[in-house]
Amino acid sequence: MPEPSLATRHAERRYDIEIQRNLKRNFVAHLAHGMLGQTGFRLLNAPTFLPAYVLMLSGGSDFIVGLALSLQALGMMLTPFVGANLIEHRKRVLPMGFLVGGMMRFTVLMIALSGIFLARENVLYAVLFWLTLLGVFQGMQGVIFNFLMSKVIPVKRRGRLTGFRNFLAGITSAGVAWVGGHYLIGDNPDILGYSQTFLLAFVLTSIGLLMLIFVTEPEPPTVRTKISLLARMGEVPELLRNDPAFTRYFLARSLATMGRMAMPFYILYAGQHIGLTGQTLGMVTFAFTMAGTFSNLAWGAMADRRGFRGTFLLSILLWSISTLVLMLSSGVVVTLLVFVGIGAAVQGFQNSSQNLTLEFGDRENLPIRIAIANTASELAGTLGPLLGGILAAALGYEAVFIAAICFLIVGGTVVRIYVPEPRAIIS
Numbered sequence: 001m002p003e004p005s006l007a008t009r010h011a012e013r014r015y016d017i018e019i020q021r022n023l024k025r026n027f028v029a030h031l032a033h034g035m036l037g038q039t040g041f042r043l044l045n046a047p048t049f050l051p052a053y054v055l056m057l058s059g060g061s062d063f064i065v066g067l068a069l070s071l072q073a074l075g076m077m078l079t080p081f082v083g084a085n086l087i088e089h090r091k092r093v094l095p096m097g098f099l100v101g102g103m104m105r106f107t108v109l110m111i112a113l114s115g116i117f118l119a120r121e122n123v124l125y126a127v128l129f130w131l132t133l134l135g136v137f138q139g140m141q142g143v144i145f146n147f148l149m150s151k152v153i154p155v156k157r158r159g160r161l162t163g164f165r166n167f168l169a170g171i172t173s174a175g176v177a178w179v180g181g182h183y184l185i186g187d188n189p190d191i192l193g194y195s196q197t198f199l200l201a202f203v204l205t206s207i208g209l210l211m212l213i214f215v216t217e218p219e220p221p222t223v224r225t226k227i228s229l230l231a232r233m234g235e236v237p238e239l240l241r242n243d244p245a246f247t248r249y250f251l252a253r254s255l256a257t258m259g260r261m262a263m264p265f266y267i268l269y270a271g272q273h274i275g276l277t278g279q280t281l282g283m284v285t286f287a288f289t290m291a292g293t294f295s296n297l298a299w300g301a302m303a304d305r306r307g308f309r310g311t312f313l314l315s316i317l318l319w320s321i322s323t324l325v326l327m328l329s330s331g332v333v334v335t336l337l338v339f340v341g342i343g344a345a346v347q348g349f350q351n352s353s354q355n356l357t358l359e360f361g362d363r364e365n366l367p368i369r370i371a372i373a374n375t376a377s378e379l380a381g382t383l384g385p386l387l388g389g390i391l392a393a394a395l396g397y398e399a400v401f402i403a404a405i406c407f408l409i410v411g412g413t414v415v416r417i418y419v420p421e422p423r424a425i426i427s
Helices: 006-021 023-045 049-057 062-078 080-087 094-117 120-152 155-185 191-214 229-234 236-242 244-274 278-306 308-328 332-357 366-395 397-418 422-426
Strands: none
Touching: 006 023, 023 049, 023 094, 023 120, 023 155, 023 191, 049 062, 049 120, 049 155, 049 191, 049 244, 049 278, 062 080, 062 120, 062 244, 062 366, 080 094, 080 120, 080 229, 080 366, 094 120, 094 191, 120 332, 120 366, 155 191, 155 278, 155 332, 229 236, 236 244, 236 366, 244 278, 244 308, 244 332, 244 366, 244 397, 278 308, 278 332, 308 332, 308 397, 332 366, 366 397
């Protein structure tokens, strides 16, 4: 590549200075946004409330539980390239973030209102529909908000931000989950109790979105020229050939993401031994979220010192061990400990996999790299729960867990052997 001109170097230097000047403000705004936004979405996405709700609505169908999670992941798979195409030619992406984030929260509201106002026989169909649309907007938001964070938070501060943000979100999520399970759902779970819990999730995540009003977004010196979505997708093969480390990474991440097939079935398997009352759901969700809460501080500090590749591998190891323990043991105490391990592992995996994507290649192609990684990951997320539902219905929950462990180990092994630390490549 030719050396950048003096004017370009000066422009990049001014851009970096602006990032540093507004770092404290943007750090706090992202912290508040993540804390409240994640509190709301964790209530919806935790492997407790929604699987139990869909199981109740479907009359006990494991397949429908897997289908519901697959439809959400399908929506997330279809739209990352759309999100990238919406922003990569813009010097400011925050307005688009507000639009897409607002639509995403609208679908959460509709999931809640469907249970309150629709006849019982129609609620399941409505929930499946709105979950799919939620995934559609999640797919776009994942690209937009990750790219926004990469613009305003330097790479060596991102572990600290995501760790502390998720720590605060975990504390509030655990408290809200306890309230939702104990007071809104109770001993005799019904549609109204679940709907009120999801309505609370909508309120919290909407307040979180408003916190981004305080972000000062810098305008980069250069952006890509706007082209059509199809033309941009046609450039993907060349981009992958030119960045083999990223290519191997996103493929390995997709394999490991297949481990998500087990997520909705952890609580259903445990429920065979400890029951699925509101108190049980609240207690297990509390353990799951608090584990993710406190582990985030360790994941973030470790990532800033040693890189996200190391935390990615450790999270996979912890996730596999926790799943194995759930298969081999039973009882309330063991179940809580297992969900502590899974909660910590899932948070480490999510934070590491998202942040690793931001560390490959150049800034101009970053939105499309995020889109590639997220699309492949959500393809796995679409197939995983569906495959999990089929395995659970045909062979039992143990078969789901064994398959999930195999995918996690294979994905982790590929990263361990074939994907170098991105920061070492840059340096």
